[in-house]
Amino acid sequence: MFSIIIRSTLKKPLAQVTGKVTGMYGIDKITFFDLDGRFTAVVPVSYSNKPGDYSYELRIVDFRKREHVVSGTVAVEKRTFPTENLEMSASQTDLISDQKLNEDDKKVAQAKSDPTPRALWQGPFVKPVEGPVSTEFGTIRSVNGSPFGWHSGLDIEEPQGEAVVASAAGRVVFAGVLNATGNTIIIDHGLGLYTSYNHLFKMVVKVGQTVARGEKVGEVGSTGFSTGPHLHFTMTVGTIPTNPWPWFAADPAELLTPH
Numbered sequence: 001m002f003s004i005i006i007r008s009t010l011k012k013p014l015a016q017v018t019g020k021v022t023g024m025y026g027i028d029k030i031t032f033f034d035l036d037g038r039f040t041a042v043v044p045v046s047y048s049n050k051p052g053d054y055s056y057e058l059r060i061v062d063f064r065k066r067e068h069v070v071s072g073t074v075a076v077e078k079r080t081f082p083t084e085n086l087e088m089s090a091s092q093t094d095l096i097s098d099q100k101l102n103e104d105d106k107k108v109a110q111a112k113s114d115p116t117p118r119a120l121w122q123g124p125f126v127k128p129v130e131g132p133v134s135t136e137f138g139t140i141r142s143v144n145g146s147p148f149g150w151h152s153g154l155d156i157e158e159p160q161g162e163a164v165v166a167s168a169a170g171r172v173v174f175a176g177v178l179n180a181t182g183n184t185i186i187i188d189h190g191l192g193l194y195t196s197y198n199h200l201f202k203m204v205v206k207v208g209q210t211v212a213r214g215e216k217v218g219e220v221g222s223t224g225f226s227t228g229p230h231l232h233f234t235m236t237v238g239t240i241p242t243n244p245w246p247w248f249a250a251d252p253a254e255l256l257t258p259h
């Protein structure tokens, strides 16, 4: 993921900034948020992109309504991920049919359709449970020998019933049941950043509720497509999964500071 910050060097602020990246997965359109005249976008880079140069184009409208176009390329470097095969029963694999996954995707996209236009978090994000990570972000998975795709988050091992806490402050935008991820909570942290807490045994927050970093949101479980109690935890920009580790190490707001 990377950020783009555009501001006017004149006294009057810019009127609008829009942008697009050609060919990069899921981000044809770049969403800018106006932070007191600094137009800021956090742009996710999906693991499904092929390495190479991608062209971007930004359209900047100044206070006189004149349009300026800035274009260039952004390079995506090669990265390799570990691989893993899961042996799952037929009743389990039914939960990840294309149709069931599409149903889930629609509900998640709906929940993420109105991101808070400012940062609700402060400081680094925290691991929502303490346990060891059993499957890393980006692991390329197959299910019963058939390719399934990249692992969208971290699997963290904890027994059923352990408290799961909010990774950062935000607003609950989803608390319900999905086919693949079972009892699922999604928190909007602002500027398009979201975390999700999956396969929960219990959920203790409701949609619309604001939560603080470290506040309990649910309990570890094994609901949905799961082999046993663990927390599947994701961090996304919009709907694109990103690697959580950098967000634990440093405040993602550092990305939003010009340097």
Ligand SMILES: [Zn+2]
Pocket (backbone or CB within 6 Å): 135, 151, 153, 154, 155, 231, 232, 233
């Ligand atoms: Zn997982």
